[in-house]
Amino acid sequence: MAKCSFCGGAIEPGAGKMFVRKDGRILYFCSRTCEKQLLKLHRVPRETRWTAEAQKLKRGGQK
Numbered sequence: 001m002a003k004c005s006f007c008g009g010a011i012e013p014g015a016g017k018m019f020v021r022k023d024g025r026i027l028y029f030c031s032r033t034c035e036k037q038l039l040k041l042h043r044v045p046r047e048t049r050w051t052a053e054a055q056k057l058k059r060g061g062q063k
Contacts, residue, residue, distance in 0.1 A: 001013065002016070002018075002028045003028065004016070004028055004029055004030040004031075004034050005027040005028050005029060005034075005038065006029065006034035006035075006037055006038045006045050006048075006051065007030065007034050007045065007050070007051045007052060008045070008051060008052035008053060009030050009052065010030075011028055011029075011030045015030070016028060016029055016030045016031075017029045017035060019035070019039070027039075
């Protein structure tokens with residue numbers, strides 16, 4: 001199973017979207033929201049509250 005390149009969520013087989021950049025790097029997206037956040041709006045996953053990466057940082061900082 002692939003993981004979303006933006007939010008880190010699992011993508012079921014046959015679902016989601018695969019995007020290949022000109023340099024050959026492959027990005028997987030679970031939804032249009034994730035795709036737009038990364039490609040069009042150029043947002044960083046660790047600064048977006050609802051992503052898994054941001055949740056890890058939040059939990060790690062509260063020790």
